[in-house]
Amino acid sequence: MNKLFRFFLFLIVLAVLGANAFAGQGAKPDYVKSANDGNAKKGDTLIFPIKIYQKYISSADGDRCPSYPTCSQYCSEAIKKHGAFLGWIMCSDRLIRDGRDETRLSDPVWVNGKKRTYDPVSNNDFWW
Amino acid sequence: MIIMHTRSAHSTCLFFPLAFFISLFLSVGPSFAAGDTPTPTNPLMVLSADKQFQYAQDLFSTKDYSTASGEYKRFVYFFPKDRRVEFSMYQIGMSHFLGGHYQEAVSAFKKLTEQYFDTEYATKSYYRISDAYIKMKAFEQALIDLNNLVTITHNPDAKDEAYYRMGWIYIETASWNEARRYFNKISAKNRHKFELKKLSAALEKETAIPHKNPKLAGFLSIVPGAGYLYCGRYQDALIAFLLNGGLIYAAYESFDKGQSALGGVISFVEFGFYSGNIYGAISSAHKYNREKTGQFIQHIKENVKINLSADMKNKGVTLSLQWSF
Numbered sequence: 001m002n003k004l005f006r007f008f009l010f011l012i013v014l015a016v017l018g019a020n021a022f023a024g025q026g027a028k029p030d031y032v033k034s035a036n037d038g039n040a041k042k043g044d045t046l047i048f049p050i051k052i053y054q055k056y057i058s059s060a061d062g063d064r065c066p067s068y069p070t071c072s073q074y075c076s077e078a079i080k081k082h083g084a085f086l087g088w089i090m091c092s093d094r095l096i097r098d099g100r101d102e103t104r105l106s107d108p109v110w111v112n113g114k115k116r117t118y119d120p121v122s123n124n125d126f127w128w
Numbered sequence: 129m130i131i132m133h134t135r136s137a138h139s140t141c142l143f144f145p146l147a148f149f150i151s152l153f154l155s156v157g158p159s160f161a162a163g164d165t166p167t168p169t170n171p172l173m174v175l176s177a178d179k180q181f182q183y184a185q186d187l188f189s190t191k192d193y194s195t196a197s198g199e200y201k202r203f204v205y206f207f208p209k210d211r212r213v214e215f216s217m218y219q220i221g222m223s224h225f226l227g228g229h230y231q232e233a234v235s236a237f238k239k240l241t242e243q244y245f246d247t248e249y250a251t252k253s254y255y256r257i258s259d260a261y262i263k264m265k266a267f268e269q270a271l272i273d274l275n276n277l278v279t280i281t282h283n284p285d286a287k288d289e290a291y292y293r294m295g296w297i298y299i300e301t302a303s304w305n306e307a308r309r310y311f312n313k314i315s316a317k318n319r320h321k322f323e324l325k326k327l328s329a330a331l332e333k334e335t336a337i338p339h340k341n342p343k344l345a346g347f348l349s350i351v352p353g354a355g356y357l358y359c360g361r362y363q364d365a366l367i368a369f370l371l372n373g374g375l376i377y378a379a380y381e382s383f384d385k386g387q388s389a390l391g392g393v394i395s396f397v398e399f400g401f402y403s404g405n406i407y408g409a410i411s412s413a414h415k416y417n418r419e420k421t422g423q424f425i426q427h428i429k430e431n432v433k434i435n436l437s438a439d440m441k442n443k444g445v446t447l448s449l450q451w452s453f
Contacts, residue, residue, distance in 0.1 A: 092404030093411065096371065100363035101356075105415070127342070127414035 046084050047076045066099040068109050068116035077121045090124060177207040181216065188219060197223035197236075214240065218249040221256055230260040251277065251286045255436070258293060267297050288318040289436065296433065302421050304334045322434055330428040338420045342413040346406050355409020359416050368405045375401060 054072050065071050074094050079087030102117050109118040184199035200216040200223065207213065221236035237253035237260070244250040254277035261270035274290045274297075281287055291313045298307035308331060311324055319325070340359050349355030353369030356362075375398035382391030 088400050089403040089407050092400035093408035094404075096356075096368050096401065096404055096408055097361075097364050100367060101361040102364075105361075105419075123415070124411050126418075127411065 044080075046079050046087070050076045050079075066103060066117055067094075067119045068111050069120060071095060071098055074119070074121060078125075081121055082125070090121070093124070094119070175206070177203070177210050177212075180206065181210075181212055184216065184219070188223060191226070193223040193227035197227075214244055214247065214249050217243070218253060221253060225256060225260055230263045233257075233260045246281050246283065251281060251283065255289070255293065258297070262297065262300070267301055270297055284315055285318065288314045288322070292322050292434075293436065299331075299425060299428070302425070304331060307331065323432055327428075327432045330432050334424065337424045338416075340413040340416045342410045342417075345409040345413040349406040349409040352402065352405045355406065356412060359409060359412040361412055364408070364412075368401075368408070372398065372402055372405060 050072050058070075058072060063070075067074070069077065071091075071094055075087065075091035078090040078094075081087070082090065097119075099117075102119055106123070107118045108115050110116070180199065180203045184196055184203055187193075187196035187199055197220050200220045203210070203216050204213050204220075217236070217240040221233050221240065224230070224233035224236055234257050237257045240253045241250050241257075254273055257273045258270040261267070261273065271294055274294050277290045278287050281290075291310045295307045295310035298304075298310060308328070311322075311327060311331075314322060314324060345355040345358050347355075348358050349368075351369075352372035353365035353367075356365035356368055375394055379391050379394040379398055382388070382394055
């Protein structure tokens with residue numbers, strides 16, 4: 001039980017540090033943000049596994065994501081926009097929310113004749 | 129006689145083709161002869177100011193805004209001393225505005241305000257510039273231009289309308305105190321016209337807008353799902369709790385049984401979901417606040433805002449009130 005407590009504490013510290021990291025990024029001036037935008041190629045290598053998933057797994061598995069953009073696309077955009085660390089956190093958040101309360105709270109959008117929930121990255125980072 | 133008859137028939141046969149070609153030459157000839165030279169039967173078209181202006185107006189009224197703006201420009205260029213030039217310049221801006229080209233509209237209206245000072249259309253242009261900036265979500269720029277109008281105009285009514293518009297821009301950005309400050313600047317004689325009593329009463333209700341504290345949502349998320357629960361996302365809360373609980377337990381078991389590599393991988397995944405649970409709760413609180421504030425703004429816009437855009441179609445300054453009973 002002591003181990004579980006220590007592990008849990010470790011997670012909290014890590015997550016709080018993570019939260020501080022993205023809070024800090026929000027406060028960065030514009031010129032720093034534009035410098036980060038130049039890391040598009042770096043983002044491309046980071047999202048390589050997502051591209052593999054989209055090309056070989058998702059295409060065989062079928063188009064079942066109830067959100068638009070799809071979760072893989074959302075993760076890809078989040079990583080490109082905010083880097084691997086925050087992108088991974090935003091991606092995890094999206095996977096928790098996908099297809100549940102978000103369908104009730106967000107606007108619907110019709111994509112290829114299917115009703116999806118409109119939940120872009122900009123809808124989840126507008127506040128920082 | 130026979131010969132005579134024969135000759136007569138022959139001459140008749142020659143006469144008709146000849147007459148045809150002569151008549152053809154006479155009918156076609158003058159048009160070749162005339163060439164580009166104007167004649168009384170083919171005068172050059174003379175464009176009058178009235179015709180040009182009417183053409184532009186017709187295009188504008190049929191909502192062909194892109195062509196209308198070009199024709200108003202032509203009018204301004206060819207008849208620069210006409211009394212309708214200022215109005216035409218205003219219409220150029222309106223054509224861009226109604227056509228959805230807001231940046232071009234701003235440029236056109238600014239051109240008018242640089243040329244004319246404190247006139248009816250110059251004042252209107254300042255309003256339209258701010259409207260265009262609002263459409264582009266550039267609220268600060270919209271405020272700056274209205275503030276410029278307040279500084280330069282000597283017309284108290286124009287100033288009051290600018291204050292009213294500035295107040296509404298602050299409402300759009302949920303800056304309630306700033307909105308109140310600008311509404312309070314409106315002179316006493318226009319307070320009734322702008323329904324300020326009703327507006328103030330509506331603004332007082334802003335304290336009752338439901339609100340979720342993002343920091344509290346983040347703090348509560350230390351227990352996975354509790355932040356989502358606080359924001360009214362019950363399904364998300366349950367999933368966050370089960371997912372994080374399951375992964376934490378799996379990681380603990382892995383480490384406990386000496387499978388450090390597996391434990392590390394699970395911890396890495398769990399770290400994402402645990403942080404995501406905190407991030408999502410904070411984000412959900414912000415989204416909740418945004419939605420509720422938006423609903424409140426929409427409500428007061430529908431109920432107490434005076435429609436100042438009724439003069440968009442050049443019907444003069446018309447104020448229309450709308451409220452629900």
